[in-house]
Amino acid sequence: MAYTSTWQKFSTRPAMPRRGLIARNPSVLYFLLALAAFTLGVTLLSEATGVGVLSTSFVKTLGKTLCLCLVAVAMDVVWGYCGILSLGHFAFFGLGGYAIGMWLMYARTEIIVAESLAASPIPPTGQEISEAIASQIFGVVGSSELPAIWTFADSLFLQLLAVVLVPGLLALVFGWLAFRSRVTGVYLSILTQAMTLALSLYLFQNESGLRGNNGLSGLQNIPGLEDASQASISIAFFWASALALGLGYVFFAWIVSGKMGSVIRGVRDDEARVRFLGYHVEHYKLFVFTLTAVVAGIAGALYYPQAGIINPAEIAPIASIYLAVWVAIGGRGRLYGAVIGAAVVSLMSSWFTGGGAPDVNLGVYVIQWTDWWLVLLGVTFVLVTLFAPKGIGGLFDLVADWRAPHRHEDYGPDASAKRAEEGEE
């Protein structure tokens, strides 16, 4: 009994005051404030409120950028915090887009078909309607039958469920197979890349039932909102994207801040040691991998109605690598870094390739940025990797150091992940 009481005495030492998430991570608050200000500013300047400083297409671009920021945050959690360089998260993003795109396309075609059939003297049967929809949607790939995967396309609820379930289940099965056989490091990256390639090749086939390389189109027309202007729809999606980003940011900040966050970072820095401490490393990795895949799917479901079209080329492995590039340039291991990276690089990318950047005349040669942007990006990326592994986010450290010089060793990602560990297991 005495022993127990001693034990109790030790275990019930005065609890540390448990501080809230915001208090522990002031950056979350700053981020939310910045996001709110940005959202309000864009709304006020948009065409929907009549000011019209920002065109509808630009609002759409900004809304899409917010979705890309969200998937970048997910990527940062899986790579920057958990050390899994997944080259498949943009595939999950695309799957989310396909899932919602199926409903958008089906429901919209259904309205069009119903209108055209309403003119005939006899009301159509359900079968006639579904056949007409099928031939409308699949005429382009020379088919007039609705594939089995479109069974639930008429239900918004089920397709929304699919946005979450399809990427989630794929990530769960793939992750379970990969982590179970202890595939790590570069091997895992290559394997995720292979998965992405397989998926995009599969979707490229007409037999996949998702219109092959035509993809799904006309997604910017929201069924049931025919009367609403694109300006107000774009603002609605912009708000939804901002909300999703804000919620996702807080959620992930919560995930990576507590005890679980410590374990996840431990897995990144020394997987074997965490395993020896008795943690089920595979479970943690699988949880993070699947969770981020689900968020990527949600981001995709918000992105593609604003983009208007989705095709398998969007899922190609290169897109997932770009995602990693954004996160690396923005700064891994800090959520706001991912947001900054995705926003800066994707906006600059569309500015440079869209012909917005002025040509540089060198006298002997005129640099046209549409041709040279990728060279610049590639070289910048190499330089960032070599000289500024913390990315743009590292600048904030400089400010923080200036205010209060830090006295601890840098525990940034990969700092302790030596080569030997990479080859291991």
Added chain:
Amino acid sequence: MLRALCLTLALCLLAAPPAADAQGELQSLLQTHSEEILDPSFRTVGTAVDDLVASGLPAVAPFLTRWQDKEVWQRTSDGLFFFAEETGDDQLTLYDIASGDEVGTAPDDDFEQSKPNGGVRRVIGQALVQFRLSSPDISDRRQAVRSIERNPDADQLPVLRDTIEGESDPSLKARKERLATLLTARFGESTEDRIAAIETLSDDLSIDARAVLNQILDTDAEVAQTLPDDVNVARVLQPGTDMPLAEAYETLVDEDLAPARTSPSEIRAALEANIEDGRVAGIPTGQLGDPARRHDAYAALAEAGTVPPLVTEADMEEAVAAHVFYAEYDEDDPAITDAAEAAMSGVTTRVGVNQAFDLGLDALSLASIYFLAAIGLAITFGVMGVINMAHGEFIMMGAYTGFVVQQIVPDYTVSLLVALPLAFAVTFGAGVLMERLVIRWLYHRPLETLLATFGISIALQQLAKNIFGTQARPLTSPGWLDGAWVLNDVVSISYIRIAIFVLALVFLALLLFVLKRTRLGLEVRAVTQNPGMAASMGINPDKINMLTFGLGSGIAGIAGVAIGLYAKVTSEMGQDYIVQSFMTVVVGGVGNVWGTLAGATLIGGLQKQIEWFNPSNTLAAQTYMILFIILFIQFRPKGIVALKGRAAGD
């Protein structure tokens, strides 16, 4: 003969031409068919041509040739035929019909040209074949044989047989004999002849032999109340198993043995046509969106006799069950079709075996390409634990080096010999440069190497696009690499692929030699197994890393030249091979030449096999292959040949 003499005599008396005996013979023969020859039609010309051929006159062949070329004219005044050429000014130069000698000129008012149409010219051409078959000119004979091969016909068989004996050229003789066998199988006079010919075809793999067998075995789908006795039935078709029920019923409809089905759109049209006061057969149109109500309305209309009754599923089954469906051979003689079936099954087996062999060759050549593309990657990965995402761009760089060399050195053989070492040198240099500038700083951050090399990859790719443009550049192979090694009609492989295979073998041997027999190889293997221990033994890992990276990149350059020879050179070509190369390395196991070889063989073989199952869809093949690899990694996470040593983390 007497008749001909009399005719000649008569002609001599009438027109008194200075005609020799033989000359008159052809002319007189033509006179008997004067009408058909002047104004030939496809249906009537046959008898005239047959008579001409049967006469056996030496002048018949040249006459038919020139007739085909529309050079035969008839003099209206006396009906005599001449060869003639228009010289302009409405004048004709006349040639004698038998000897071909010029006999003077005449105004064309007095002449009428014979203009055989396409169908007639074909008849003439076929008649000509037999003359050509025994022509003294061998190219004529070859052409004749080729034309029979293209257009086999029963009439040609005896003619062909007759000329085999006298054929002087042995290869052409063999060809004629073979052709005779093919024709006999299809058109032979007696059943025994045909069966004998068919049996000899059973060990012939050529496409035309298989075509002959297929033609003999051609079937038509038929339907009848009961199975007739007097036809050569190939097999009885069971509706539901051999053919879908709907298809069987359609056959019945086509044969007028059953009423046609009414399609949903026809039902709709019929209902729309019978709307009276917003009602169809008493049912308001508003309710016709319900399938059951629609059915009721149509049934009521059918009852009234306004529309044909609906054919139900049960009606269909009943009608189909009352008939027997069978496939009937076009060939009536069962003995022949049996023999052909037997021959065909033998041929099919042999074709299958040969196809498997051909597939093996294809797989081997694909594997050698993957091996060349991946081995450099495997070495660098094995030695340095670094995945070089720009490896594909080194392949591209090698291919473009080959392209540039070809622009400077016009001779393709010489340019290839220059391009191979040059491509190695260029990519070796690029590899060493990249290692010194970038990778060296990232050895402790392998994941970042992956990304940094990816940055280099997109920069290089865009750079190539800026320099060489987006269009594909050709890398022409030398003439001696054109064409293919053809074993038979099933098995063939192009010389370029053989060359790539040889190249892969050479590099395999070279690499094994370097790694196992040289000081450099020893040090490379030491660094691969344990860099720290190797360094403490006096090996400079830095130097080894640099050289290994250069070597790996150099081989990529060579692979680029090889790939460029059969695929187009574009700035994106590296991307097509990079994932496959990764797969090869991952499946094979890192840092081991044999592992890479095994990986390349497995992946190449697998890809070809999947393509064979579904040849129309290479995308599906790649998809399934990648899925297979993902599963494979489950069972052998370290690849086929796992590396031993501390660094490999055993």
